[in-house]
Amino acid sequence: MVKGLRFNWGRSLFYLLLTAFGLLMLAPLVYMASTAFKPTAELFLFPPRFFFINPTWNNFYQLLLVTGSSFVPFTRYIFNSLIVTLGVVGGGIIVSALAAYPLAKHNMPFRSAIFNLIVFSLMFSPMVLQIPQYLVISNIGLMNTYIAQIIPYLASPVGMFLMVQFAKQIPEPLLEAARIDGAGEWKIFISIVIPMLKPAIATFALFSFIQAWNDPYPAMVYATLEDMKSLPIAIQTISGGAGVVARVGTFAAASFLMIIPTILVFVITQRMVLQTMAHSGLKE
Amino acid sequence: MSSTATTKTVPGTDRPLSPGTGKPSKMSLLWANIKRHKLSYLFLAPFLLLFTFFTIIPIFTSIGLSFSYYNMIESPRFIGLSNYRLLFVDDDIFLKAIGITFNFAMITGPVGYIMAFMLAWLISQVPVKYRFFYTLCFYTPSITSATAMSVVWLYLFAGDRKGLINYWALKLGIIQEPYLFLQNVNSIVPVIIIVSLWMSMGIGFLAFLAGLQNVSKELYEAGAIDGIKFKLQELWYITIPSVKPQLLFGAVLQVVFSLQVFDVSVQLVGIPSPLYAGHTILTHLFDYAFIKFEMGYASAIAVVLFLIMLGLNRLIFKWLGRD
Numbered sequence: 001m002v003k004g005l006r007f008n009w010g011r012s013l014f015y016l017l018l019t020a021f022g023l024l025m026l027a028p029l030v031y032m033a034s035t036a037f038k039p040t041a042e043l044f045l046f047p048p049r050f051f052f053i054n055p056t057w058n059n060f061y062q063l064l065l066v067t068g069s070s071f072v073p074f075t076r077y078i079f080n081s082l083i084v085t086l087g088v089v090g091g092g093i094i095v096s097a098l099a100a101y102p103l104a105k106h107n108m109p110f111r112s113a114i115f116n117l118i119v120f121s122l123m124f125s126p127m128v129l130q131i132p133q134y135l136v137i138s139n140i141g142l143m144n145t146y147i148a149q150i151i152p153y154l155a156s157p158v159g160m161f162l163m164v165q166f167a168k169q170i171p172e173p174l175l176e177a178a179r180i181d182g183a184g185e186w187k188i189f190i191s192i193v194i195p196m197l198k199p200a201i202a203t204f205a206l207f208s209f210i211q212a213w214n215d216p217y218p219a220m221v222y223a224t225l226e227d228m229k230s231l232p233i234a235i236q237t238i239s240g241g242a243g244v245v246a247r248v249g250t251f252a253a254a255s256f257l258m259i260i261p262t263i264l265v266f267v268i269t270q271r272m273v274l275q276t277m278a279h280s281g282l283k284e
Numbered sequence: 285m286s287s288t289a290t291t292k293t294v295p296g297t298d299r300p301l302s303p304g305t306g307k308p309s310k311m312s313l314l315w316a317n318i319k320r321h322k323l324s325y326l327f328l329a330p331f332l333l334l335f336t337f338f339t340i341i342p343i344f345t346s347i348g349l350s351f352s353y354y355n356m357i358e359s360p361r362f363i364g365l366s367n368y369r370l371l372f373v374d375d376d377i378f379l380k381a382i383g384i385t386f387n388f389a390m391i392t393g394p395v396g397y398i399m400a401f402m403l404a405w406l407i408s409q410v411p412v413k414y415r416f417f418y419t420l421c422f423y424t425p426s427i428t429s430a431t432a433m434s435v436v437w438l439y440l441f442a443g444d445r446k447g448l449i450n451y452w453a454l455k456l457g458i459i460q461e462p463y464l465f466l467q468n469v470n471s472i473v474p475v476i477i478i479v480s481l482w483m484s485m486g487i488g489f490l491a492f493l494a495g496l497q498n499v500s501k502e503l504y505e506a507g508a509i510d511g512i513k514f515k516l517q518e519l520w521y522i523t524i525p526s527v528k529p530q531l532l533f534g535a536v537l538q539v540v541f542s543l544q545v546f547d548v549s550v551q552l553v554g555i556p557s558p559l560y561a562g563h564t565i566l567t568h569l570f571d572y573a574f575i576k577f578e579m580g581y582a583s584a585i586a587v588v589l590f591l592i593m594l595g596l597n598r599l600i601f602k603w604l605g606r607d
């Protein structure tokens with residue numbers, strides 16, 4: 001080694017391994033993206049190839065054309081997914097931010113009881129409550145509406161918990177000062193609490209976006225009409241069911257379109273998310 | 285909501301209570317206190333209403349329905365403990381599903397948890413400007429949809445020579461014939477475990493990452509003075525105790541994640557899977573609720589899963605919740 005340029009072997013090995021493992025984790029996603037751009041001739045090459053040679057948009061055309069000639073166009077599924085996801089994210093943010101303020105900052109009776117209930121509901125999956133939720137939705141005649149796919153998911157325990165934990169560290173003197181200046185609680189909420197909650201709101205948006213966008217379950221259960229189904233269901237249909245590999249190119253193109261938004265939302269929100277998650281601690 | 289803007293109630297401060305006759309009873313004190321905070325409850329109302337309708341009431345409805353026979357056409361009929369007796373005595377597939385779910389959870393739970401923590405810790409050792417790249421590598425898999433990713437897994441684990449794993453294994457001479465990963469009873473659970481582990485660096489991982497970045501530098505300096513020499517010592521004596529609240533939060537989510545395995549199994553091996561080899565508790569629940577429409581029986585399954593999750597999480601709280 002040249003003097004003065006000491007090479008730290010331990011550190012390099014560490015970076016090498018961590019990077020290799022990181023790339024290995026990304027590999028399935030890269031493969032999917034590459035498949036989405038493969039021309040038909042390359043899809044069934046033997047031996048199989050990881051990367052495309054001549055990239056093409058053909059699969060995306062196919063996706064819009066082929067499924068367009070069936071009775072529900074693919075864009076309809078995208079539209080449905082967008083409506084439901086935006087509903088869950090937007091509605092959830094309003095409902096949780098409103099509730100997080102008093103739960104974190106007001107000293108009313110039953111406050112800790114309500115907070116404990118939220119912690120308690122972190123401990124089981126909402127999937128175990130699907131039967132009564134389904135009965136409620138079908139009995140009030142909401143089947144095949146967007147609302148049915150939205151309202152059961154608005155009161156999310158994980159998002160609510162994070163929001164309250166984050167709101168707890170809003171400095172009390174700030175709120176006091178506003179009260180002395182004669183601001184009402186509503187005014188305080190809008191002009192102080194909401195701006196300070198921004199990182200928690202971004203985090204809530206990320207988590208509920210991922211959940212709502214990826215979950216095939218609401219459309220599977222609350223929608224019986226094909227034109228109310230969502231993107232995950234459409235992708236299942238294209239794939240031809242479990243274990244079947246049919247129309248790989250279109251399937252990969254659809255999957256690619258589905259995964260891109262979640263990654264984008266994460267890249268946009270990541271800084272604020274890490275800020276929020278620092279307050280995610282749970283104590284008995 | 286506009287009327288509330290003008291209200292001048294000040295939650296959190298003590299105002300003289302309305303003069304009652306003689307000593308106010310405990311109940312009337314509470315009531316006065318509630319009335320004083322009516323604005324706080326107004327803020328809470330939308331959440332509480334939704335939470336009650338879609339979480340609290342469903343818990344009790346599920347328990348109630350689990351003692352009944354209900355097929356959605358006739359009204360529910362009380363049948364006592366029959367559903368539970370059927371579940372645990374006669375339903376071999378359910379017992380099998382419990383076994384599969386536990387097998388799965390016993391590996392995915394701890395391995396995914398430790399992996400998430402170790403990776404978060406390793407990332408926290410990296411200079412800040414490179415952290416985002418690694419975070420993206422490990423976190424992105426967890427935000428992909430199981431449905432969308434099945435295009436990759438079906439190709440990777442395909443049972444013919446064209447499957448990537450089979451292709452390489454044949455080429456390297458590890459196996460002589462293509463292995464049917466998704467049809468063979470012995471490989472179904474391991475494949476589901478691998479895919480789930482790939483997806484398991486989720487909210488818990490982010491909580492660890494954020495927690496680790498906020499452990500104060502002074503603690504490490506103090507530790508160095510007290511004679512801590514190795515990174516692992518530092519991890520054990522300083523880092524882990526400092527992020528215990530995040531560890532508990534992550535553990536609770538991990539228990540739920542590993543017991544609610546459903547999506548991945550359905551996407552890769554279907555309902556029902558070959559010889560029920562990928563049949564989990566939630567698959568069984570879904571099968572009875574939304575394919576066979578036996579809501580009473582399905583509710584009993586839901587109650588059992590609910591109790592398993594709660595029980596495990598109580599243990600976790602006992603173990604990690606102490607200070």
